[in-house]
Amino acid sequence: MSKENEPAKVACEAGISPLNKGIGSLDHALDPNQAAQLGWNLLREDLSLPAAVLYEDRLLHNLDWMRQFINAYGVKLAPHGKTTMAPRLFAMQLQSGAWGITLATAPQTLAAYAHGVRRVLMANELVGKENMAIISRLLRDPGFDFYCLVDSVAQIDKLGAYYSKLGQKLYVLLELGVMGGRAGVRDDAQLQSVLAALSRWRDVVVLSGVELYEGVLDDEAGIRAFLQRAVDVTRTLSAEGHFQRTPILLSGAGSAWYDVVAEVFSAAGFGAAVEIVLRPGCYLTHDVGAYREAQAKILERNPIARRMKSGLLPALQIWAYVQSVPEADKAIIGMGKRDAAFDSGLPVPALHFRPGDTAPKAAPSHWALTKMMDQHAYMRMAAEDDLQVGDMIGFDICHPCLTFDKWRVLPVLNPQYDVVGIVKTFF
DSSP: OOGGGOOOOOOOOOSBOTTOTTSOOOSSOBOGGGGGGGOOBGGGTOSOSSEEEEEHHHHHHHHHHHHHHHHHHTOEEOOBGGGTOOHHHHHHHHHTTOSOEEESSHHHHHHHHHTTOOEEEEEEEOOSHHHHHHHHHHHTSTTOEEEEEEOOHHHHHHHHHHHHHTTOOEEEEEEBOOTTSSSSBOSHHHHHHHHHHHHHTTTTEEEEEEEOOGGGOOSHHHHHHHHHHHHHHHHHHHHTTOOOSSSEEEEEOOSSSHHHHHHHHHHTOOGGGEEEEEOOOTTTTOOSSHHHHHHHHHHHHOHHHHHSSSOOOOOEEEEEEEEEEEETTEEEESOOTTTSOOBTBOOEEEEEEOTTSSSOEEOOTTOEEEEEOSSOEEEEOOTTOOOOTTOEEEEEOSOSHHHHTTOSEEEEEOTTOBEEEEEEOOO
């Protein structure tokens, strides 16, 4: 049987290996559902540090916050799964009312499907024979709802030729772009050529809606103009009969401007004819860097967000030991670039705990990382600070996307720092 005709059968390893970093001692593979039975506690040093941990109460708070926000605008949520690539977190998001999961690649889609996700918006162009084959095998499941993006005649022709031979339909969204940005149709001439190609392959490559990613722009006026363009294109193409899905899909929103996307798209007045789908991914764990700054602006400019209880909370931390205090005002921490993101700001010391104490204390505000290497971080402190080798420090993160991908397992903690579950990632 050729690969193109194989049924959608996917196997995945379910256990937690004793070789994974950031967990306690194991002499055999662990079923993640049994993690709470082990009695591990972070503060008792039952975990090998450094460890990336998630706080259950904060995850639940963030899920509830975003559900309220989305419901207030009457739109749908398809959180971007590339942030965590964690099926257990996908399940939490779906159980909290998410319409589906957004992903970026065919292998990510395969991983999500293997763990039960049955509606995927792949916010990317599908290109390449094996990538098309992966999706083709998944489409053999009639219960799998999949959408990807198109923005060129060449891509549409390749998709049409491939899927027509298999007798399959591929549902696509037209991606709009801006000059200097990422992928996407830039102007009306490109748009007309893409529409002509879609018309040629109408029975195979099925136009279902319009998509954009506003995060390629950084000013609100430009973003609003881009969003309005998407509204206008959707309205025009609908009137001309180009769409083959009812309702039409209209999708946008990363993690920084989702409120503006919700506002502009919902104000268009499409009603039931258009299904608006937002795709923020970082809201679930949040951070203390760029997304905290973005959230502060959302709370300032958006009346719905302002009325809601508190805001999003950082739910991901890296805990690490003080490894050396070689100078009076410098500590070396056993955590580095292999453990935490460093592209949009270094981790921020948040909690300090000395084994044997009763509870962590807030880290002094003058503690700060100044440099990270592969396995070490340099922390500036005051000469008079009471810090010892073996002390534990919990660090908040400045970019969850590029922290999650450094971990295969992340313990989930309750407010007492007990391990109540384990999240596994599939990068």
